Amino acid sequence: MTYETAFTFLGSVSDDISSLNPRERIIFGASTVREADYSFLIESRKRFLHEARKLPLLLVSSKKKVLPDYLPTLVDKKATLFWHGAIPGLTDKKNAFRFDLDFSSPYAGVALRFGELASWTSAASENAQA
Numbered sequence: 001m002t003y004e005t006a007f008t009f010l011g012s013v014s015d016d017i018s019s020l021n022p023r024e025r026i027i028f029g030a031s032t033v034r035e036a037d038y039s040f041l042i043e044s045r046k047r048f049l050h051e052a053r054k055l056p057l058l059l060v061s062s063k064k065k066v067l068p069d070y071l072p073t074l075v076d077k078k079a080t081l082f083w084h085g086a087i088p089g090l091t092d093k094k095n096a097f098r099f100d101l102d103f104s105s106p107y108a109g110v111a112l113r114f115g116e117l118a119s120w121t122s123a124a125s126e127n128a129q130a
Helices: 120-129
Strands: 007-009 026-035 039-050 053-062 078-084 109-114
Touching: 039 078, 053 078
Parallel strands: 007 026
Antiparallel strands: 026 039, 026 078, 039 053, 078 109
16 A cells, blocks of 8 residues: 555545445545534535435534544634544434544544645646646
């Protein structure tokens, strides 16, 4: 595996949630951070198909245990979500694919970056033409 092949851009994957491989790859893509009463919601722009409906990926972070600590500064701003290790599952309400982080694993985690990043392949192509 190389540095470039270690990453999977959500914008270039199929609508089948099982096509992601977050235990072996770092998944990244556009997301939105919203604030709820007792938590922060990180929702992917990419939607995945379930029973003829397209549903987002959703990570919920309790305000008591804010992860990462800069999360409140990204509320209502465009961001890029990076995650590794957690397998998304359908919520009980069947309105999203939610994933939780395994804090016992030193190899699982999440990071957010202000702004939206595209895949490196497209960025490299644009730079090559400039």
